[in-house]
Amino acid sequence: MTFQNKNNRPFKFNYKPPRRDQSCLPSEIISNPNRPQWLNLLPAQMDIVFFDLETTGGNPYNSSIIEIGAIKYSQGVEVARFETLINPKRHIPSIVQKITKINNEMVAKAPTIKEVFEDFIKFVGNSIIVAHGAQGDIAYLAYHMREFKNEEFKNFYFCTHILVTNILNEIPSKTLSGVAEYFNIPVLDAHTALADAEMTANIFWKIIEVCEKNGFKSCDDLLKLQSDAETVRKLGPGINPAIVENIPTTPGILFVLNSHHEISYLTASQNLKKSLQQLTEIGQDKEMNKVIVDASGFKFERCASLLEALIQEKKELKRISLSIDPRKSQSRSENFLQIFIPNDMIEYSKVFPEKIPFLIPQQGELHIQDFDDNETYIRENKTNSNLYVTFGEQDESVIPITRTRKISSIYKSDKFKLSRLRNTENESHIRIGHLKEGIGYCFGPFPQPKVALAELQELINFFPFEYNTYTMHERFAHLRVIISLLNGNIDEEIYRIEKASKKTKAIKNFSKWLRNLNLLRQIKYIKEKINHNIVGLKPKSGLCLISNNDFKEFDIAIVVNGKVAKKTRLPFEQSERLKSSRYFTRLFENYYNEINSPLSPIVFTDDVCSDMELFSYWLHNRKGEGEWIDFNELESLYNTSLI
DSSP states (O other): OOOBOTTSOBOOOSOOOOOTTSTTSOSOOSSOTTSOGGGGSOGGGSEEEEEEEEESSSOTTTOOEEEEEEEEEETTEEEEEEEEEOOOSSOOOHHHHHHHOOOHHHHTTSOOHHHHHHHHHHHHTTOEEEETTHHHHHHHHHHHHHHHHSOOOOOOEEEHHHHHHHHOTTOSOOSHHHHHHHTTOOOOSTTSHHHHHHHHHHHHHHHHHHHHHTTOOSHHHHHHHHOOHHHHHHHOOSSOGGGGGGSOOSOEEEEEEETTSOEEEEEEESOHHHHHHHTTSOOSOHHHHHHHHHEEEEEEEEOSSHHHHHHHHHHHHHHOOOSSOHHHHTTTTOOEEEEEOOHHHHHHHHHOGGGOSSOOOOSSOSSOOOOOOSTTSOOTTSOOOOEEEEESSSOTTOOOOSOSSOOOGGGOOSTTOOOOOOOTTTSOSEEEESOOSEEEEEEOOOSSHHHHHHHHHHHHHHSOOSSTTSOHHHHHHHHHHHHHHHHTOHHHHHHHHHHSOOOSHHHHHHHHHHHHTTHHHHHHHHHHHSOGGGSSOOOOOEEEEEEETTTTEEEEEEEETTEEEEEEEEEGGGGGGGGOHHHHHHHHTTTHHHHTOTTSOEEEOHHHHHHHHHHHHHHHHOTTOSEEEEHHHHGGGOOGGGO
């Protein structure tokens, strides 16, 4: 971000990015040293063993192997086979005999697993192993590896069942024979180990063709596409955790790059070092682990404050489509309470605006996003030049945002997608969670949103407005009462209605509705019952003052109903201007009516929702950053006659 001084010249940044050859930045910082070197090779370039086990049950602790069948490929060509029956030293259940066609007599003279295990492990060697439903069979190998050799089974594996599920989920049957039929592969004598291993090999090479068409070519690509818990554990984080020590602890925005050097994740951060540390550790969330494992590098930009980082994050999220939205993955601002005006009431207000007891905007936004372009305002159209450092093999000056490969369904999870759209047919007009688009009101955030929702629903039982069993007059009267109660200004409302002049037709009608509906008496009763924890938690208006010591200035954000409406800067030596009525009035002159119209609903667009959430997040996570001053604390300074 480039700042302009009073002579319209850009400020010179004192900070310079460190050179790549400095001792604090080692040259080999991306590749995790724990990862094997062959990951970038194609499967056809690897030694691969396709195998299948027939067993007496699914648990190696109380079941036994009765047959092993395996086929070894090298450089895409079959080179060897391994097949043997195994004496389990126990009775084979009749259901297993029926499925596998292996009976007790057939294995009576066969070797035990202890006698053949060493030979099979030598046959496998360091190969990648492939099976359909691999985890079940590998559990047996891992069990006997510990039993006979006191070692861990470390070979990587591909599971054709998981790969098919992730990239060809439309296949009706994902059994081995079902997938073979889908690919027009002859179904061999199913449930004999060698036949199943051969079908697995044929299926695997078909899957490779599909993956290559979608841009997944290397072993690394396929393992990340598979992305089951054991594979994630074996691969580990893509970024070497050792480099975290070189990262600053200042606020900023962090970009994570995937193995194709595209942005796969970004987040605003109060502490860049801490955020990067979290992205170099495998956690419990599967979707986030995919990003961590697929990471190949990162970039970050230092920002003067967390608020600036959040605003920058919002802009980046608008231009980059990500599978994981940090606002949702970090559970930010899920505790807003929204009340939407029903569509039929909005339509009525358009036809009969003079009959509505409060303003409903007909078009456009209440939120004014245009920034004044003079010497004190941040020039939003400039490129952010405060780039601190980049880690990775890609060009430092460019972060590609266009996808270079088709992303399969595994990377399209909606778990962390933040949707602003409402299903108006099935969704109530009262809701909690992330803000969504529409026309209405919001309150909060609440520490216990479900409690607040229950309180509000109880309130709406007394003043129903959602349902068309009431007249429009009654519904608007009910809605106005609810909003006034939640705003905490119901007493002023009643006083104004009872005592003020009735020149405005809508107010006159509203007064009549209140009396006809006997609402005044009911309001006084409900007011005593309502929980004051849900009263007055409306979006805030005021000033954020953040010291920017690099420029010896205050970064000032003007917040209007929870939205960062304008940003400006003020030199430290001019800080007395904040006490000036003229200066304060100029800051807020375009927003005063909006701030002082608590009954006017908000037009929730994606921009407005994002602004309100990021400000709320900043206010609750600023940890001493800057000073927040409510507008009502300074309202006495407001005086338009001075301008």
